[in-house]
Amino acid sequence: MSAVDQYDVDAFAVLDSPHPQEDSTPAEIPVMKEEVTYRTSTSASGGGAVGIGRDLDQSYGKTEIRDSIVLLKDGAEQFAQVGVQERKGRGLQDREALQRLAATYVPPPGLLDVPIDGESETAFETLRRRRVLLIGAQEIDCGQFAAAQRLGYELQERHSELVVREELSDPDFRLRADALFVEQEPAVVLVDLRRSSQDDLLEVQRDLVELTQQIERYRSYLILLVPPDHMSRFEKQLPERMHMLGKPSSVEVFECHLVGEDARALVERTESASGLESLWPPKVAELAEAVSNRSKHGDDPERVFRDLLDNELHGRTDELRAKIHQRQVTGNSEWIALLLAASALESASTEHIVAASDRMLEYNRAEVEQSVPLLRLSPFTRLRGLDDENFDVGSREFRPPGFGAQVLRHFWREHPDLRKPMLDWIGKLPGEIRDFERHELELLVDRVADLAGVGGAELPLRLARKWSMTKAGRESGGAQTSNSASDRSRRSIAVRLLTTTATDLFLGKSVRQRLWAWSREGSADLQLVTAEVCAGIGHSFPRVALTRLKHLANAENGLVRESVREAVQQIGIQLGGSQFLRYLSEWFDGASPARLRLLSEAVAEVLREQNGEVDAQLATSFWQRALGAMPPEDSRTIVQSWLRAASAVSPAQRDSMVESLVQATSCDSIRIAQVEHASRIERASLDLSSLRDDSLTSVVHQLWTRLDEVDPVWR
Numbered sequence: 217m218s219a220v221d222q223y224d225v226d227a228f229a230v231l232d233s234p235h236p237q238e239d240s241t242p243a244e245i246p247v248m249k250e251e252v253t254y255r256t257s258t259s260a261s262g263g264g265a266v267g268i269g270r271d272l273d274q275s276y277g278k279t280e281i282r283d284s285i286v287l288l289k290d291g292a293e294q295f296a297q298v299g300v301q302e303r304k305g306r307g308l309q310d311r312e313a314l315q316r317l318a319a320t321y322v323p324p325p326g327l328l329d330v331p332i333d334g335e336s337e338t339a340f341e342t343l344r345r346r347r348v349l350l351i352g353a354q355e356i357d358c359g360q361f362a363a364a365q366r367l368g369y370e371l372q373e374r375h376s377e378l379v380v381r382e383e384l385s386d387p388d389f390r391l392r393a394d395a396l397f398v399e400q401e402p403a404v405v406l407v408d409l410r411r412s413s414q415d416d417l418l419e420v421q422r423d424l425v426e427l428t429q430q431i432e433r434y435r436s437y438l439i440l441l442v443p444p445d446h447m448s449r450f451e452k453q454l455p456e457r458m459h460m461l462g463k464p465s466s467v468e469v470f471e472c473h474l475v476g477e478d479a480r481a482l483v484e485r486t487e488s489a490s491g492l493e494s495l496w497p498p499k500v501a502e503l504a505e506a507v508s509n510r511s512k513h514g515d516d517p518e519r520v521f522r523d524l525l526d527n528e529l530h531g532r533t534d535e536l537r538a539k540i541h542q543r544q545v546t547g548n549s550e551w552i553a554l555l556l557a558a559s560a561l562e563s564a565s566t567e568h569i570v571a572a573s574d575r576m577l578e579y580n581r582a583e584v585e586q587s588v589p590l591l592r593l594s595p596f597t598r599l600r601g602l603d604d605e606n607f608d609v610g611s612r613e614f615r616p617p618g619f620g621a622q623v624l625r626h627f628w629r630e631h632p633d634l635r636k637p638m639l640d641w642i643g644k645l646p647g648e649i650r651d652f653e654r655h656e657l658e659l660l661v662d663r664v665a666d667l668a669g670v671g672g673a674e675l676p677l678r679l680a681r682k683w684s685m686t687k688a689g690r691e692s693g694g695a696q697t698s699n700s701a702s703d704r705s706r707r708s709i710a711v712r713l714l715t716t717t718a719t720d721l722f723l724g725k726s727v728r729q730r731l732w733a734w735s736r737e738g739s740a741d742l743q744l745v746t747a748e749v750c751a752g753i754g755h756s757f758p759r760v761a762l763t764r765l766k767h768l769a770n771a772e773n774g775l776v777r778e779s780v781r782e783a784v785q786q787i788g789i790q791l792g793g794s795q796f797l798r799y800l801s802e803w804f805d806g807a808s809p810a811r812l813r814l815l816s817e818a819v820a821e822v823l824r825e826q827n828g829e830v831d832a833q834l835a836t837s838f839w840q841r842a843l844g845a846m847p848p849e850d851s852r853t854i855v856q857s858w859l860r861a862a863s864a865v866s867p868a869q870r871d872s873m874v875e876s877l878v879q880a881t882s883c884d885s886i887r888i889a890q891v892e893h894a895s896r897i898e899r900a901s902l903d904l905s906s907l908r909d910d911s912l913t914s915v916v917h918q919l920w921t922r923l924d925e926v927d928p929v930w931r
């Protein structure tokens with residue numbers, strides 16, 4: 217994974233920022249204390265790329281945010297557009313993913329079954345009886361999220377109508393029943409508070425008692441993941457609701473997650489049972505996944521397992537520090553540059569790693585030997601200088617998996633003078649090495665996201681700001697943006713980075729807060745990238761995405777507004793009509809004409825794509841807000857789309873959709889006239905014979921008949 221920071225004089229024209237006081241990168245980006253306290257994960261995938269410090273738990277359920285991967289041609293050059301990364305088990309929980317989780321999950325004592333020597337009820341019994349459960353643990357990452365998912369699955373098995381979803385605790389998040397639950401949609405809602413600020417936790421505590429009194433009427437359940445140092449306060453506030461998460465057998469967890477090998481035999485051969493038992497399930501599951509991946513590619517599972525477990529228990533910091541110190545003393549700057557390049561571009565082509573190494577030398581003002589082509593060493597020969605027990609030149613991968621990410625984090629933590637050169641270097645690589653393959657750029661971006669685990673949220677935010685900058689944006693002072701092939705490609709790097717970090721347990725809140733600020737006050741470039749990020753996370757976190765898109769709908773730039781409209785439509789189609797209308801309620805608060813117009817267009821498009829049943833109460837509530845806020849030209853667009861959708865469904869659904877419009881008028885003559893006027897399809901007169909669609913004609917007649925029946929003027 218990788219990152220960008222400075223401005224570049226190249227085909228991307230990344231020059232001076234329109235906001236120099238905000239964009240200029242200091243010599244050292246401070247490490248965020250609350251985001252560095254916890255170690256990042258070392259799960260490996262592919263070329264050893266690792267995830268940020270996610271709570272991997274024991275879930276294989278992946279939610280694909282979006283995949284817009286294409287290759288674009290800009291003149292004679294080809295530049296890869298980077299797709300959005302997949303995310304494990306976040307947001308709306310997929311039923312099949314929860315089932316796979318249950319199949320591989322080892323329940324700790326007391327979660328589903330009472331311990332043999334215990335008399336207290338299980339966490340599941342408490343949740344089922346009290347509807348609110350607090351989960352605590354000894355440490356910040358003991359598998360709390362997976363435990364909550366497992367409990368949600370257990371409830372869903374008994375009550376099939378339940379949905380299981382996660383709500384993110386943003387700074388504006390409130391623990392209110394009417395915001396979290398819908399009466400017609402019983403749910404198990406998971407809220408992770410483990411990394412919330414003191415102020416946010418106090419707000420949650422203020423709301424908690426009132427919510428517990430209201431939750432039963434929603435037929436829903438709430439699971440809160442509480443940070444270790446706040447468990448006693450929450451338990452005092454809600455007695456007998458706190459569950460202290462226990463630890464299952466690590467060997468059993470390893471056995472459930474290891475694929476293609478006999479787990480118990482492997483543990484016995486390596487004599488590693490005691491070391492493995494010292495780890496909590498999320499880390500054990502990571503180890504099993506990494507061993508499975510590497511053994512599938514031909515690596516010796518015993519060696520991989522020993523290396524990974526030893527690295528986890530004892531670390532390689534001293535060994536790595538000694539190697540780097542030795543090269544520094546002897547002045548071997550090329551070895552250090554190759555090490556950094558290989559860690560940032562692990563598994564990329566040899567030529568690209570060596571080219572990146574040369575650029576790192578240039579940023580450090582180190583001499584790069586120039587010779588005639590006949591005498592110049594080949595990239596492969598140069599990279600062989602890095603070959604040792606930790607790096608394989610053939611695959612360009614580090615051993616054990618995850619070691620490459622550890623190298624980059626080590627340099628960031630222990631060599632602060634290198635931070636600015638590293639950011640300058642990584643930031644300019646996509647422009648300086650123009651023939652990057654798509655997977656190489658994805659590796660670079662993902663390595664940056666991992667590095668943010670120790671560098672803090674400002675690192676990806678600064679880099680994404682630079683990557684999203686266009687020449688049009690600079691020249692217009694931020695008012696304009698560009699959608700050329702090269703700009704789209706470069707913006708896709710920023711989108712992948714922000715989408716990954718916006719939903720991360722460590723970095724997410726800070727990144728989402730910045731996206732919120734950009735949606736209100738950012739330049740056109742920043743607003744465009746924000747809209748694309750919201751499109752990516754909208755299916756899993758619709759409230760978060762639509763809140764920011766609501767502000768972006770007021771953007772003055774046409775490209776931004778078009779991107780917002782497409783993002784809202786995409787989220788609406790993914791959610792379905794009823795859910796979509798539910799999340800749009802706050803769009804009417806203080807709405808500008810531009811926002812209302814975009815809303816009407818987006819809803820109209822979603823209704824054209826969706827022919828499923830729409831909940832009557834949600835529809836009526838939506839129409840009450842819409843009729844009170846929308847000017848006639850916008851209500852016409854959305855009313856007509858509603859009627860066209862009604863004409864395509866069953867008679868029972870049609871009656872419900874028509875009735876929701878009627879009920880929204882509250883028998884007010886002015887509202888009735890407004891609906892009647894808006895329903896005149898294609899400005900037809902009261903004579904509907906001009907309409908060719910008999911079903912649509914029937915729906916309009918039905919609406920007008922019902923409006924006449926409730927109109928006090930005619931009663």
